Amino acid sequence: MPPAAKALRKEVRAFLNEQMPKSVSSAEKARSWSGGAAAFSKLLGQQGWLGMTWPKKYGGHERSYAERYVVIEELLVAGAPVGLHWVADRQSGPLMLRFGTEEQREFFLPRIARGEAYFCIGMSEPNSGSDLASVRTRAHKVEGGWRINGQKIWTSNAHSAHYMIALVRTGEAETRHAGLTQFIVDMKSEGLTVKPIANLTGESHFNEVFFDDVFVPDNRLVGREGDGWRQVGAELAFERSGPERYLSSIRLFLEFLRVAGPNPTELEKQLIGRMTAEMWTLRQMSMSILGKLAAGEDPAVDAAIVKDIGTSFEQELPRLVQANAREDVTLETGDAFDDTLSYLLQTSPSFSLRGGTREILRGIIARDLGLR
Numbered sequence: 001m002p003p004a005a006k007a008l009r010k011e012v013r014a015f016l017n018e019q020m021p022k023s024v025s026s027a028e029k030a031r032s033w034s035g036g037a038a039a040f041s042k043l044l045g046q047q048g049w050l051g052m053t054w055p056k057k058y059g060g061h062e063r064s065y066a067e068r069y070v071v072i073e074e075l076l077v078a079g080a081p082v083g084l085h086w087v088a089d090r091q092s093g094p095l096m097l098r099f100g101t102e103e104q105r106e107f108f109l110p111r112i113a114r115g116e117a118y119f120c121i122g123m124s125e126p127n128s129g130s131d132l133a134s135v136r137t138r139a140h141k142v143e144g145g146w147r148i149n150g151q152k153i154w155t156s157n158a159h160s161a162h163y164m165i166a167l168v169r170t171g172e173a174e175t176r177h178a179g180l181t182q183f184i185v186d187m188k189s190e191g192l193t194v195k196p197i198a199n200l201t202g203e204s205h206f207n208e209v210f211f212d213d214v215f216v217p218d219n220r221l222v223g224r225e226g227d228g229w230r231q232v233g234a235e236l237a238f239e240r241s242g243p244e245r246y247l248s249s250i251r252l253f254l255e256f257l258r259v260a261g262p263n264p265t266e267l268e269k270q271l272i273g274r275m276t277a278e279m280w281t282l283r284q285m286s287m288s289i290l291g292k293l294a295a296g297e298d299p300a301v302d303a304a305i306v307k308d309i310g311t312s313f314e315q316e317l318p319r320l321v322q323a324n325a326r327e328d329v330t331l332e333t334g335d336a337f338d339d340t341l342s343y344l345l346q347t348s349p350s351f352s353l354r355g356g357t358r359e360i361l362r363g364i365i366a367r368d369l370g371l372r
């Protein structure tokens with residue numbers, strides 16, 4: 001970490017100490033990038049901690065990737081409510097920076113950097129999840145733009161996002177990878193319907209999104225028509241390599257430390273050592289991808305490795321903690337440790353699904369190693 005990033009860490013900690021509402025429960029903090037608060041997103045924008053690496057002329061702050069990493073790490077560890085702007089800052093903005101038109105950059109990036117424009121990811125469809133190239137939602141060319149018909153599913157935060165970057169078919173179905181295009185869709189468009197889907201905890205973070213002749217003007221096509229597959233590949237490297245891919249269960253680890261107290265048992269010591277060592281290794285792996293992203297490379301395979309090992313770790317953590325918890329664990333509500341454990345036991349199965357499943361990531365890794 002360069003000295004500037006170390007100094008920034010202190011600044012972020014002081015800010016969080018002051019700005020994180022004291023009444024937020026541990027289980028609420030465990031939601032972090034699955035939750036969200038508009039006022040907090042704006043506050044981060046004012047601090048200059050959104051769009052951190054982007055050029056100043058687009059509202060960015062020209063900070064280093066390492067500095068951005070530090071901010072993200074501290075926000076996740078504190079359990080800050082960052083879900084609303086998360087996708088826009090992590091991948092929609094960088095996508096536009098790389099493939100978007102000048103007009104798109106000038107319009108969208110400053111809004112994202114101010115914490116005012118939220119995006120969602122319109123990739124998955126019923127029957128097109130792992131096999132993303134089979135998407136059937138289609139855009140037809142019309143005067144001045146395109147009309148989109150079809151359906152997306154599992155779209156996180158579609159109900160709170162202002163825009164979706166949708167991957168849709170513009171070419172013939174037979175061409176698969178070649179006939180896909182990305183569009184920025186205004187979520188308030190006529191003909192667009194969002195229907196919530198409840199998950200195991202009863203919350204509705206993801207949704208079905210229906211497109212009934214939704215009009216998208218020509219200037220909202222991202223990159224080149226038919227080039228969507230290549231662009232999505234680049235976007236996924238941003239989506240899969242960050243610290244959120246191994247820190248989703250960090251709140252429980254902190255709760256475990258709190259309950260273990262200053263005199264942990266031998267078993268607790270072993271577990272603390274093991275989890276710390278794994279987390280540190282993952283951090284080194286995740287940070288090594290930063291350099292490649294900063295150099296404009298597409299570290300898709302490296303990112304797949306981080307996500308596969310990282311999500312395995314953040315899924316294993318609640319199970320290990322449960323197995324080694326002290327006897328008074330009840331999983332009833334009211335206790336910070338129990339609530340956090342209960343929440344993560346219910347949500348952690350999804351960690352290896354969202355952003356690409358374990359099996360698909362291992363397929364990518366195996367192909368790169370020449371094994372398939």
Ligand SMILES: Cc1cc2nc3c(=O)[nH]c(=O)nc-3n(C[C@H](O)[C@H](O)[C@H](O)COP(=O)(O)OP(=O)(O)OC[C@H]3O[C@@H](n4cnc5c(N)ncnc54)[C@H](O)[C@@H]3O)c2cc1C
Binds near residue numbers: 129130355356
């Ligand atoms: C919490 C959460 C949030 C999500 N948010 C979004 C979002 O915002 N936007 C979005 O577009 N999508 C989102 N998704 C969807 C996610 O990307 C898909 O669920 C995922 O890609 C898997 O697709 P699927 O559900 O259609 O399962 P399928 O593709 O049907 O897979 C079912 C099972 O078969 C296995 N499988 C499939 N193909 C192969 C193969 N070739 N080799 C070996 N095994 C295989 C898979 O690994 C999986 O275990 C989200 C999912 C979750 C759980």
